[in-house]
Amino acid sequence: MTVPKYRFFVWLVMKKRLQTTAKLYRIGVSENSNCLICEQDDETEDHLMFQCCYSQEVWRRINRWLQIGSQITDVDDIVQWITDCRKTKEQKEILAAAIGAVIYHIWWVRNQVYN
Numbered sequence: 779m780t781v782p783k784y785r786f787f788v789w790l791v792m793k794k795r796l797q798t799t800a801k802l803y804r805i806g807v808s809e810n811s812n813c814l815i816c817e818q819d820d821e822t823e824d825h826l827m828f829q830c831c832y833s834q835e836v837w838r839r840i841n842r843w844l845q846i847g848s849q850i851t852d853v854d855d856i857v858q859w860i861t862d863c864r865k866t867k868e869q870k871e872i873l874a875a876a877i878g879a880v881i882y883h884i885w886w887v888r889n890q891v892y893n
C-alpha cells in the first residue's frame with residue numbers, strides 16, 4: 779500500500795538520517811544550524827517535520843481530514859498514534875501512507891528553499 783519511496787523516507791526521518799542543517803552545521807558543512815524554512819530554530823527532523831511554523835500549518839490542515847491528535851510533536855508521537863488508534867490494519871496502512879506523503883512534501887518544500 780505505502781509507496782516505497784515514502785516508506786523509505788519515513789524510515790530515514792525515524793532514524794534521524796536526513797541531512798538537516800543542524801547536522802550539516804555539526805560536521806562543519808553549513809554556516810549555521812537554522813531551519814531553512816523559518817530560520818527560528820535548529821533544523822532537526824522533529825523541528826522540520828512537526829514543530830516548524832510551516833509544518834504545523836500543514837498538519838493543522840491535514841488534521842481536519844486525518845484527525846490526528848494535536849499533541850503530535852515528533853516522529854515517535856505519530857508512530858505511537860498510528861499504533862494506538864482504533865482503526866483496521868488497512869486503514870492504518872492508508873494513514874501511514876498519507877502521513878509519509880506529508881512528511882515527504884515538507885522535505886520537498888524545504889529543499890526548494892535550499893536550492
Ligand SMILES: [Zn+2]
Binds near residue numbers: 818829
Ligand atoms: Zn522551522
